[in-house]
Amino acid sequence: MxxxxxxxxxxxxxxxxxxxxxxxxxxxxxxxxxxxxxxxxxxxxxxxxxxxxxxxxxxxxxxxxxxxxxxxxxxxxxxxxxxxxxxxxxxxxxxLTMQTSLNISLHPVLSTIHLTPENGTGVFTVIMAAYKDATYTTPIQQNEEVDVGSDVYLGLFSSDADGTVFALRVDSCLATPTNDQNDANAVQLVSAGSAADDGVQTTVVQNGVSLEARIKISSFAFQGYPEVYIFCNVDLCNKTNGCSGSRIGRSADSKSSGLGINLLLQDGVNYTSSGYHTAASWAVLAASLLAFLTFKLF
Known part of the structure; x- marks a missing residue:
């Protein structure tokens, strides 16, 4: 101002x-x-x-x-x-937008990564944040507990790319009970830009049409684990060439391939370990979301 x-x-x-x-x-x-x-x-x-x-x-x-x-x-x-x-x-x-709503939150749950094209020209910022409403304007706070059965809305956007040329596209997202995207119990949420049918209700609300992508995930948890990690691959695609196909790029943050965001589980909810590590659909999206954001510029 x-x-x-x-x-x-x-x-x-x-x-x-x-x-x-x-x-x-x-x-x-x-x-x-x-x-x-x-x-x-x-x-x-x-x-x-x-x-x-x-x-x-x-x-x-x-x-x-x-x-x-x-x-x-x-x-x-x-x-x-x-x-x-x-x-x-x-x-x-x-x-009031997905982006400006973060400015009025003292401690929003979000993840930021800087992306650079393969030719090394320019750096773009992509932010992934967690929201609790379908308008993507009420960010979840770091100390805020997620209620059992609630929906979590993942909003991703780039504020410094040219929206007349590029669109933000989420290629894939998966959920794991640990901070390891290669975890054997991983559940696919988004595949090839669309919702995956892998046991967790996921809706890709908007993808590949603007500099914003919106994904709705019904609450779930892995049995025996109090947290869920989500990994996403994203890119900025040229609208002229279309936004289909998978394009995995690289991060400008050479020391970190992604940044983590954390959601607190509702107080009083307890998941006892039964030896099973499969996803319990429609339960609780708990403590952590970790976004790995990558892209390739054409």
């Missing part, structure tokens, strides 16, 4: 254009700089559009997110104080 004020007007009113600051006046919370707008010299300040950042106040309605802060301007210093500091609220409105 950016707010700009005319330096000349502030000087004429007896205010110091170098004194602009937000609710939190610490060094890390104030980024001011000169700017020319419409041939006028302006003093500008930026604020990060995120929940909890330097005194931001966040509200929302059914379709928008509103992020507000207060800008303060001190009078020119002198032997006499003849006026009070100025203060006024600044507010920016954003459409």
């Amino acid at each position: 950016e707010s700009s004020i005319s330096k000349c007007q502030l000087e004429a009113l007896g205010y110091d254009y170098n004194s602009l600051h937000l609710n939190n006046n610490s060094y890390l919370c104030n980024y001011t700089y000169p700017k020319v707008m419409n041939n006028m010299n302006m003093s500008s300040v930026q604020a990060k559009a995120a929940e909890g950042w330097c005194g931001n106040i966040v509200t929302q309605d059914s379709s928008n997110i509103y992020i507000s802060n207060t800008l303060y301007i001190e009078p020119v210093a002198g032997p006499l104080i003849t006026k009070n500091p100025l203060s006024y609220n600044i507010t920016c409105a954003y459409n």
